[in-house]
Amino acid sequence: MSENYTNRGEYRTYKMLRQLDKRFPEDKFHIFANLYIDSDDNRFPNRQVDHLVVCRKGIFMLETKYWTGAVYHNIKLADLLRMIGVGKDGSMDGLYLVKRLLPKEVMQQGTESFTMCIKNPDNIQVYAGDENPINQVILSGLSLNRLIQNKLNQLGIKPYIHEFVFYNYVSEDPDNKVIDLHNVLNQPYDDDYNKWGEGFSKPALFRSFYSEVHEKLPDWLGLTDDQVNAIARLIHETVVLD
Incomplete structure (x- = not known):
C-alpha cells in the first residue's frame, strides 16, 4: 500500500497501526488502506474504508475522523x-x-x-443517515461481509468484523473534545464482542484497547496464521485486485 497520504488523520491512523504491528509481530497484521468495497446499495455502488486490519485477533475496520471542535x-x-x-x-x-x-x-x-x-x-x-460515521463503518462492514462470506464459509472460516469510528485529533484545547453521551466509545476489552463499543476518541485509547485484546482474547476467538493469510489473500483478490 502507498504511504503517500494527503489526509493527515488517515496517515496518523496508519502510523498507529504500523506501531501496533511492530509491537505485536506475532499477531500477523495485514493493513489495508483506502479500500473501495462493492455495495448492493444503488445509492452507493461502492463504500470507502479508511483502514482494514486482518490479524490473528480478528478483522478491524476503522473510519477515521480528524475533526476539531x-x-x-x-x-x-x-x-x-x-x-x-x-x-x-x-x-x-x-x-x-x-x-x-x-x-x-x-x-x-x-x-x-x-x-x-x-x-x-x-x-x-x-x-x-449514511453520513453518520458509525453508520458509515457499519454499512462498510456489512458490504465486506457480503462480498467475502460465501468464500470464507467454503474455507471454514468465520471471522467477526469489528467496526469502529476512530476520532484521532489530539489537542490540549478544551474546545476540541468528543462528547459521548451514551458511553459507547472507549470501552474496555470484554470476551463479548457486543460490549466492545462503537469506537475511540483518542489514539492512545485504541492502542490501550488493542493491547488488552492481544493479552486477553481467547485463542478460540482468534484466527490461525493460515486463516489470517487466507482472509488477506481473499481481500486482495476481491477488493484490492492487485
Whole structure:
C-alpha cells in the first residue's frame, strides 16, 4: 500500500497501526488502506474504508475522523434537549434557545441518530443517515461481509468484523473534545464482542484497547496464521485486485 497520504488523520491512523504491528509481530497484521468495497446499495455502488486490519485477533475496520471542535458522537435531538432541560418543570425556554442556536438540520432529525461537530457557533456540521460515521463503518462492514462470506464459509472460516469510528485529533484545547453521551466509545476489552463499543476518541485509547485484546482474547476467538493469510489473500483478490 502507498504511504503517500494527503489526509493527515488517515496517515496518523496508519502510523498507529504500523506501531501496533511492530509491537505485536506475532499477531500477523495485514493493513489495508483506502479500500473501495462493492455495495448492493444503488445509492452507493461502492463504500470507502479508511483502514482494514486482518490479524490473528480478528478483522478491524476503522473510519477515521480528524475533526476539531466539540464532536457529539451518535446522538439524538432528545439528548440535546435533555442536556439543556427542555420540558423540565414545564419550561420550553430551552427549546427556543435550541432553535435559535442550532441549524435546521439538527431540528429536522426527529428521532434519528446523528453526529454533530461544533467548530464555532457559526460552523455546526451535522452528519446523519449514511453520513453518520458509525453508520458509515457499519454499512462498510456489512458490504465486506457480503462480498467475502460465501468464500470464507467454503474455507471454514468465520471471522467477526469489528467496526469502529476512530476520532484521532489530539489537542490540549478544551474546545476540541468528543462528547459521548451514551458511553459507547472507549470501552474496555470484554470476551463479548457486543460490549466492545462503537469506537475511540483518542489514539492512545485504541492502542490501550488493542493491547488488552492481544493479552486477553481467547485463542478460540482468534484466527490461525493460515486463516489470517487466507482472509488477506481473499481481500486482495476481491477488493484490492492487485
